[in-house]
Amino acid sequence: MxxxxxxxxxxxxxxxxxxxxxxxxxxxxxxxxxxVGSRITAEDPTLWGPEAEEEAAKRLDWVSLPRSSRSLLTEIADLRADLVARGLTRVVLCGMGGSSLAPEVICAAAGVPLEVLDSSNPDTVRDATSGDLTCTVVVVSSKSGGTVETDSQKRAFEAAFKDAGIDPTERIIVVTDPGSPFDKGATVDGYRVFRADPDVGGRYSALTAFGLVPSGLAGADIEALMDQAEALLPALALxxxxxxxxxxxxxxxxxxxxxxxxxxxxxxxxxxxxxxxxxxxxxxxxxxxxxxxxxxxxxxxxxxxxxxxxxxxxxxxxxxxxxxxxxxxxxxxxxxxxxxxxxxxxxxxxxxxxxxxxxxGINPFDQPDVESAKQAAREMLDGPDKVPAPRFVDGSFSVHAGDWLPSTVTTAREAIETLLGTIVPASGYLAVHAYLDRHRDADLADVRRSLATRTTRPVTFGWGPRFLHSTGQYHKGGPATGVYLQITTEPVEDLEVPGREFTFQEFFGSQSVGDAQVLAAKGRPVLRIHLAEPAAVTELGRLLR
Missing domain, CATH: 3.40.50.10490 (Glucose-6-phosphate isomerase like protein; domain 1)
Structure with a gap:
């Protein structure tokens, strides 16, 4: 040492x-x-090799964002003042991955309220759309508008506003890339649109319109945030x-x-x-x-x-x-x-x-394995008969697993113990994927601590589907050292997606099952425990602890 x-x-x-x-x-x-310091600052796309050069060439504007994004500050401040004057003080953000994680951190640090809707869980969506709409403004963030979760959330809020006699174009603000399908459609429909720098990837977008618009509208001091980032630029260029x-x-x-x-x-x-x-x-x-x-x-x-x-x-x-x-x-x-x-x-x-x-020796700007889970989810929606049958049912738990689970295992407790026993002692990890309501079921996240103590190995905990836009890439593309515990549930009540042929629960379920199938196809051990009702999460928590 x-x-x-x-x-x-x-x-x-x-x-x-x-x-x-x-x-x-x-x-x-x-x-x-x-x-490397000066070349990154100069946005040199050749730093990561010939195979990465094309992608890097259109993903490096994050380097200068502390200066280039300042043009947004006055526009955001003026809009916030207008919203507050109209009594619109509840800010909801619909977005996934890089579109939601940074604003959530920024607003929490500033001590200002921001409600983040980054789930397809029908119970979660219903809670968000049934809040006090008389004081609500919604920011819908998506680079292309093609993210199904975000599109579905937008549709749900549009319907809720209309049902309340409120014009959605007066309450929904769009953040997207210029010229994207979302930009074109939202502009035609009459929505207020903020256009982000298109040469910044989603996970590097904290200081673009994706991070600044919802944070600023919620009341965070985004100018101070930019000052803090800019102060470091000279040192990073050395x-x-x-x-x-x-x-x-x-x-x-x-x-x-x-x-x-x-x-x-x-x-x-x-x-x-x-x-x-x-x-x-x-x-x-x-x-x-x-x-x-x-x-x-x-x-x-x-x-x-x-x-x-x-x-x-x-x-x-x-x-x-x-x-x-x-x-x-x-x-x-x-x-x-x-x-x-x-x-x-x-x-x-x-x-x-x-x-x-x-x-x-990798390209830090692409995500080659993220699309596989999305494609699997789409295939599940196209064929509901593809939903796999459980290996067995144990009370409130339907247990799904591949051939790695012996046929002699007949209880959820035994299945969990068997999964934990497959973790490689020197290099393995356990990832818990909770496709639940992260507000209602927040206490379950504490099982990470218990499982880490129990296994003496690294344990991660992610809420589905948001982790699919985060660690989901690593699970499928990184070292093949993980084992996966997936928790899914029936909702209190399903919810229609306006204008779509599927419900929120059908889509939510397709995301979890699709991701499990992709992981299993890559040889990763996946145990899925499906709860017959949300209340069963308490019993499962006791098993895991």
């Missing part, structure tokens, strides 16, 4: 540790010699060992190449506790492909299992002013403490993720 390398730069305070000082120094020195983006990205990339591929994220006193969820999507979707990558494991606090204690294949990263590393040492030797305001954190992590992609 080296001495703690503690460096304070403008806008960010970064401390790193690493098991081999010479290997880390060589990694950073190579990045400096290759002028071809120097002092560049925090090269140092953090070099550490992440080096660790991944040494099979230290779990990125355990914990809040250490930061006001933006949800930052880990945003980093999770950025890192997992950017690096998890072609059998490589880093799996973010969001644990909440530094005293949580997987951070304390940690495993030998994990990098420990804390964000916030209270560095835990005086008391905690990573089992792998790889660790980082990042103390910076939220805007600087966003800019630093985007830069470091791009750097890590170069070190690992």
């Amino acid at each position: 080296t001495e703690w390398d503690d460096n304070s730069g403008p806008g960010a305070h970064l401390g790193l540790c690493f098991p081999d000082e010479s290997a880390y120094a060589a990694t950073v020195e190579t990045l400096v010699a290759d002028e 071809d120097s060992n002092d560049n925090p983006g090269l140092r953090l990205g070099g550490l992440l990339g080096l660790a991944a190449t040494q099979r230290v591929d779990k990125l355990v994220l914990a809040n250490a006193g930061a006001e933006f506790a949800g930052l880990g969820d945003w980093i999770e999507q950025l890192v997992a979707e950017s690096t998890g492909k072609h059998g490589h990558g880093l799996l973010p494991v969001v644990v909440g606090s530094v005293d949580a299992p997987n951070f304390t204690p940690s495993t030998a294949d994990s990098i420990l990263v804390s964000y916030g002013p209270d560095s835990p590393f005086d008391d905690v040492r990573p089992a792998s030797g790889f660790g980082a403490a990042v103390d910076a305001p939220l805007g600087a954190q966003i800019q630093l992590w985007e830069f470091a993720t791009a750097v890590a992609g170069r070190v690992i």
Whole structure:
């Protein structure tokens, strides 16, 4: 273990540790010699190799967003003032992945209310659309408008507004890419449209209209956020060992190449506790492909299992002013403490993720395996008879599994124990996918801690379908070391999708079953436990704990 390398730069305070000082120094020195800092700042698409060049050429505008997005600030402020004057103080955001994760973090950090609808669960959608519509404005965010979840949510709110005698065009604001089908259709229909920079990928879009419009309308100080990000730009442009983006990205990339591929994220006193969820999507979707990558494991606090204690294949990263590393040492030797305001954190992590992609040898701007789950969901909707029958039923639980589960297993408890027993001790992980109502069933997320203690391995917890736009890429494209526990349920009541031939529950179910089929086809062990009713989640929680 080296001495703690503690460096304070403008806008960010970064401390790193690493098991081999010479290997880390060589990694950073190579990045400096290759002028990676200045070349990323200049938006050089050749940095990630010939195969990535075409994609990178249209995905690098995030580098200058702290300056280029400032033109939006006055427009957003004027619209917020108008909305508040009209008594429209409830802001709902319909969006998935990069369209929702950053605004959720930004607003939570600012202490302003923003309701995020990022689910197809009919109970969740019904709760959102049945709120007080007299004071509601809805932001619908989608780069193309083709995301079925977001389109369905928009349709539900349009119907709810019309039923309440309210013109939807007065209450729905669209954020999309210029010239997209969504842009053209929304403009013709009379909606207010904000057009984002099209040369920024979804997961790098926190400082575009996708992150700024809902956050600003909710009341967050987005100008201060931009100032924080811009203050870090000169340091990130340096071809120097002092560049925090090269140092953090070099550490992440080096660790991944040494099979230290779990990125355990914990809040250490930061006001933006949800930052880990945003980093999770950025890192997992950017690096998890072609059998490589880093799996973010969001644990909440530094005293949580997987951070304390940690495993030998994990990098420990804390964000916030209270560095835990005086008391905690990573089992792998790889660790980082990042103390910076939220805007600087966003800019630093985007830069470091791009750097890590170069070190690992992958394109950090594509997501080749995300479409497979979407296609599987569409096929399920086209053929409801394709819904698989359970292996067995145990009370309130219908248990679905592949041939990896022995035929002698006849209870949900035994099935769970068998799944946990398939985790490879040195490199495996468990991913829990909860296709439930993340507000009503929020307490279930605590099983992550229990399962991590029980298995002594990294455990992630994701709400479906939002994780499909995040860690879903890593599950299918990253190292084949995961096992998967999928939890689905019947709703309290289904809900029609206006103008569609399927209901919200039919689509929700197709997403879960489709993703399970894709994972199984790739040889991943998947256990799906389907609850006969939402109340059964309490019983399942007891089994998992």
